[in-house]
Amino acid sequence: MSVSPSLNPHVSVDCVIFGFSKETLRLLLIKRTVPNSLTELDDSYYALPGDLVRDNENLDEAAARVLKELTGLSGIFLQQFQAFGDPMRITKAKDRAWLQGVRQDPDARVITVAYMALIDSNKVQIEPGSFSKEAVWLPISEVPELGFDHNDISEGALMALREKVQIQPIAFELLPEKFTMSDLQTLYETILERDLDKRNFRRKMLNSGVITALPEKQHGVSNKPARYYVFNRNLVENGGLGFVNLKMEGSFTMFS
Amino acid sequence: MSVSPSLNPHVSVDCVIFGFSKETLRLLLIKRTVPNSLTELDDSYYALPGDLVRDNENLDEAAARVLKELTGLSGIFLQQFQAFGDPMRITKAKDRAWLQGVRQDPDARVITVAYMALIDSNKVQIEPGSFSKEAVWLPISEVPELGFDHNDISEGALMALREKVQIQPIAFELLPEKFTMSDLQTLYETILERDLDKRNFRRKMLNSGVITALPEKQHGVSNKPARYYVFNRNLVENGGLGFVNLKMEGSFTMFS
DNA sequence: TTTTTAAGTGTGTAATTGACACTAAGTGTT
DNA sequence: AACACTTAGTGTCAATTACACACTTAAAAA
Numbered sequence: 001m002s003v004s005p006s007l008n009p010h011v012s013v014d015c016v017i018f019g020f021s022k023e024t025l026r027l028l029l030i031k032r033t034v035p036n037s038l039t040e041l042d043d044s045y046y047a048l049p050g051d052l053v054r055d056n057e058n059l060d061e062a063a064a065r066v067l068k069e070l071t072g073l074s075g076i077f078l079q080q081f082q083a084f085g086d087p088m089r090i091t092k093a094k095d096r097a098w099l100q101g102v103r104q105d106p107d108a109r110v111i112t113v114a115y116m117a118l119i120d121s122n123k124v125q126i127e128p129g130s131f132s133k134e135a136v137w138l139p140i141s142e143v144p145e146l147g148f149d150h151n152d153i154s155e156g157a158l159m160a161l162r163e164k165v166q167i168q169p170i171a172f173e174l175l176p177e178k179f180t181m182s183d184l185q186t187l188y189e190t191i192l193e194r195d196l197d198k199r200n201f202r203r204k205m206l207n208s209g210v211i212t213a214l215p216e217k218q219h220g221v222s223n224k225p226a227r228y229y230v231f232n233r234n235l236v237e238n239g240g241l242g243f244v245n246l247k248m249e250g251s252f253t254m255f256s
Numbered sequence: 257m258s259v260s261p262s263l264n265p266h267v268s269v270d271c272v273i274f275g276f277s278k279e280t281l282r283l284l285l286i287k288r289t290v291p292n293s294l295t296e297l298d299d300s301y302y303a304l305p306g307d308l309v310r311d312n313e314n315l316d317e318a319a320a321r322v323l324k325e326l327t328g329l330s331g332i333f334l335q336q337f338q339a340f341g342d343p344m345r346i347t348k349a350k351d352r353a354w355l356q357g358v359r360q361d362p363d364a365r366v367i368t369v370a371y372m373a374l375i376d377s378n379k380v381q382i383e384p385g386s387f388s389k390e391a392v393w394l395p396i397s398e399v400p401e402l403g404f405d406h407n408d409i410s411e412g413a414l415m416a417l418r419e420k421v422q423i424q425p426i427a428f429e430l431l432p433e434k435f436t437m438s439d440l441q442t443l444y445e446t447i448l449e450r451d452l453d454k455r456n457f458r459r460k461m462l463n464s465g466v467i468t469a470l471p472e473k474q475h476g477v478s479n480k481p482a483r484y485y486v487f488n489r490n491l492v493e494n495g496g497l498g499f500v501n502l503k504m505e506g507s508f509t510m511f512s
Numbered sequence: 513t514t515t516t517t518a519a520g521t522g523t524g525t526a527a528t529t530g531a532c533a534c535t536a537a538g539t540g541t542t
Numbered sequence: 543a544a545c546a547c548t549t550a551g552t553g554t555c556a557a558t559t560a561c562a563c564a565c566t567t568a569a570a571a572a
Contacts, residue, residue: 011267011341011367055365059341083339083369085267085315109311111267111367113339167419182550199552200530222539223549438519455521456561479517480568 010105012112013063014050014150015078016157017071019121020174024139025190026121027154030070031134032147034097045094046138047147048154050112063115070135072125077118077173081160084153085111095147112148116157118173165191169210172231178214180226181205266361268368269318270306270406271334272413273327275377276430280395281446282377283410286326287390288403290353301350302394303403304410306368319371326391328381333374333429337416338409341367345405354403372413374429421447425466428487434470436482437461 017028029046036043049070053062059080068074087109090096099106126135138144143154165171171187172179185201205211211229218225273284285302292299305326309318315336324330343365346352355362382391394400399410421427427443428435441457461467467485474481 053341053367056343058343059339059367080339083315083336085309085369087312087314111309111315111369113341113367163423180550197530197532198550199532202551204529218538218550220539221549223547224537224551226550436519453561453563454519455563458520460560474519474569476570477518478570480519482519 010108010110011053011059012050012110013053013059013066013115014048014112014153015063015066015070015115015117016048016154017067017117017119018157018161018174019119019124019137020187020190021121021137023186023190024141025158026137026139027143028070028119028121028124028135028137029143029146031136032098034094034101036097043094043097045147046136046144048150049135052110053113059113063113063117067117070126071119071123073119073123077170078115079117079164080113080115082153082156083111083113084149084156085109086149090148092147098147112153114153114157116161118161118170120174120176122176162191169208169231172210172233175231178216178228178230180218180228182226184211184229266364266366267309267315268306268366269309269315269322269371270304270368270409271319271322271326271371271373272304272410273323273373273375274413274417274430275375275380275393276443276446277377277393279442279446280397281414282393282395283399284326284375284377284380284391284393285399285402287392288354290350290357292353299350299353301403302392302400304406305391308366309369315369319369319373323373326382327375327379329375329379333426334371335373335420336369336371338412339367339369340405340409340412341365342405348403351403368409370409370413372417374417374426376430376432378432418447425464425487428466428489431487434472434484434486436474436484438482440467440485 019026019028028049030049031044032047033042033044049066051062051066053059057065060078063078063080064074064076067076067078090099090110096106121137140154140158143151145151146154165188171184171191174187175183181202184205185196185198188201189196210232212232214228214230216228218228275282275284284305286305287300288303289298289300305322307318307322309315313321316334319334319336320330320332323332323334345366345368346355352362377393396410396414399407401407402410421444427440427447430443431439437458440461441452441454444457445452466488468488470484470486472484474484
């Protein structure tokens, strides 16, 4: 096995942080500002929150740290989904400019391990931290051109989310503790980008045993108040449910 | 964002190479020999084939290179499944000894991006290459303690394989071009570790449209000769099948 | 000719899916 | 007080899919 001196790409983690509000899926993006020597105006652009992995932490810890520094939250659903490592990742002028300011060796190649996080966006209190002065929730349909290969990473995350949601009960992570059946259905419809039948959806969810009805109902809504439900976090995490079957309309399963 | 001088783990790829022969799933492992200064006998142990990622290649290319150097094959099913990056990965004395001999900086931390490959093991002609003088196919039930965290990686790959096989028609990659229905069923039974009903399996496979019957049959077997089938590689890869439904007995689907 | 071995084939029952429309329970308005 | 408005909540039937199950067939070997 041969070793050349240049065999040392850096390793970073990037977090694709999903939230759900106003009936849309959103990404939490940070704004980076780059001094523009030509126009004397600063350029700025959006990027995924991320950081280099430190010597004393593993990948999951690095991702959790990034998430915590940005949102103040820990114990969040956070799952690695893919590593990205094209040598040509850094081609945009803005990216180079930003790296000049922040990295020891701006030309070093970086491999990034991408994570997706699912957050109840109400819980997020953006902290003006070390990453960025500004962070915003942007609807996934309105995500602009991002730095580096972050558009690829975001799209990969969305695809991974769509797949995971069909295999594991994780969508709940995007909702508050208590939610109505309609909240849940709207969330699934948003993620899967298709309409679901109300009665079939309720039946499926209730039969699956992943949620429990609370006695409590909505108050102060100008229509029939909806019942609240909670996700059975313990049951699911301990495998106490056995396998769950929540097949939706328009199946594309192969095996199971 | 702060930058410390030690923020530069190396990046490697490791390949978990699956094969299927004599009704067992096997892994292709390489044997490493480490000079043992105490006993004056050389120690040896098995490991996953892998290598550091080079400056001019992306991760997929690095994995394909490792596979090709070891087996001489390219165009093989090869899919990234997880990155592993614990700072404590290298704790075993043998690993350290081996690294001493082969790496510039034996103490540097290495992040590895793990791939799984599915091979028709008949095609493999082990090349006495740069990695190892010896490589062997070991049944997954007989994989010994491997170097580094390669046991974790192998187990992760097996889990990933079990999941993928239920979502995509990829098991075929482990069989020769032509195979019988029984070959295919045995393969699925081996991967899923459960028995499947013969009639239901045939019906499912044939209805799915992923395989085509050949006119040809077995010759020289001392029982009713089985028909040969081929996998419809083109159809599946071009999405020409639309979605496929090959749900097996004992479902654990959630959504679809 | 008989034995041995694995291939190949069909049906009935149970469970699940999916399509479909009305009533119920609140708030706000007149 | 009556009515309008809005969203919650409920049941059935038909079609599909899953699953369990046992005998016949084709070849080689004895």
